[in-house]
Amino acid sequence: MDLSYLKAKFDRRVFLKALSATALVLFAPGRASGEADYRRDKNIPKNYIQNRDNPKFHIRSANPFLGVDISSWGLAVTGMVENPMGFGYEDLFGFKRVTQVSRLKCVECWSAKATWEGFRAEEILQRVRPRPEAKYVYFQSADSYYESYPIEELLRPRVLFVLRMNGEPLSPDHGFPLRLIAPFKYGYKNIKYITKMEFTDSRKRNYWSNNGPYSVDGTIQPGIDHPLDFGKKPLPINGGEVFHPFDKRPT
Numbered sequence: 001m002d003l004s005y006l007k008a009k010f011d012r013r014v015f016l017k018a019l020s021a022t023a024l025v026l027f028a029p030g031r032a033s034g035e036a037d038y039r040r041d042k043n044i045p046k047n048y049i050q051n052r053d054n055p056k057f058h059i060r061s062a063n064p065f066l067g068v069d070i071s072s073w074g075l076a077v078t079g080m081v082e083n084p085m086g087f088g089y090e091d092l093f094g095f096k097r098v099t100q101v102s103r104l105k106c107v108e109c110w111s112a113k114a115t116w117e118g119f120r121a122e123e124i125l126q127r128v129r130p131r132p133e134a135k136y137v138y139f140q141s142a143d144s145y146y147e148s149y150p151i152e153e154l155l156r157p158r159v160l161f162v163l164r165m166n167g168e169p170l171s172p173d174h175g176f177p178l179r180l181i182a183p184f185k186y187g188y189k190n191i192k193y194i195t196k197m198e199f200t201d202s203r204k205r206n207y208w209s210n211n212g213p214y215s216v217d218g219t220i221q222p223g224i225d226h227p228l229d230f231g232k233k234p235l236p237i238n239g240g241e242v243f244h245p246f247d248k249r250p251t
């Protein structure tokens with residue numbers, strides 16, 4: 001029996017609700033520093049990025065966050081590479097630009113598509129030159145979220161480092177200035193606000209495998225999807241990227 005599928009299907013909202021107050025404290029990020037759990041805090045100012053249900057594209061962020069200040073933002077690429085580098089926002093616009101339409105599917109059972117514009121992983125890899133022993137990339141972001149990928153998966157078709165969404169720069173809600181879109185992975189793998197990529201020889205864990213019943217791998221499993229842009233009509237999915245015939249599949 002495929003247990004990873006059951007795990008991934010588990011509804012996170014139900015999961016969080018089902019936890020007792022005591023258990024919730026154990027899961028609350030920042031508990032070590034005595035911070036309150038924001039999921040029960042009704043007083044978070046509106047300008048903080050936090051979960052919101054939009055008709056077009058839900059916003060999902062594990063922790064409230066004010067967004068990135070671009071004047072102090074940079075992308076650091078470090079670890080097992082020949083040439084560690086730092087990139088500013090402008091540098092990223094010098095990379096070969098690609099546009100694609102793809103769908104983001106969250107484990108909470110919604111999906112939505114957008115036109116995403118950015119660059120492929122090769123642009124970074126060819127500049128930093130990973131050493132032969134490097135097998136994984138550990139991503140860190142400005143809101144203390146983190147993810148990990150095998151390098152091989154970042155080089156698959158349609159994995160995109162995104163700068164623009166639907167013809168505009170990424171909004172703070174959706175990960176400005178830089179996020180990842182990997183259409184064959186669940187939403188939680190699509191890390192927003194990227195600040196650092198570290199090349200490693202062993203796999204590190206990701207935020208949602210440490211804070212919920214989710215796999216590090218996060219590949220979309222066959223099942224039923226509830227796309228936002230189809231009036232929430234459930235549609236079967238085949239596994240892999242959630243794809244519909246009239247989603248334009250660019251080259």
Ligand SMILES: Nc1nc2c(c(=O)[nH]1)N[C@H]1C(S)=C(S)[C@@H](COP(=O)(O)O)O[C@H]1N2
Pocket residue numbers: 057058059060061062063104105106107141142143145146173174175186187188189190191192193
């Ligand atoms: N840095 C960061 N990236 C993140 C998250 C987060 O909390 N922080 N949430 C993830 C989850 S669970 C989902 S479903 C998608 C949601 O992307 P959206 O808010 O643009 O819809 O972002 C993913 N990337």
Ligand SMILES: [Mo]
Pocket residue numbers: 060106107108187188
């Ligand atoms: Mo998600």
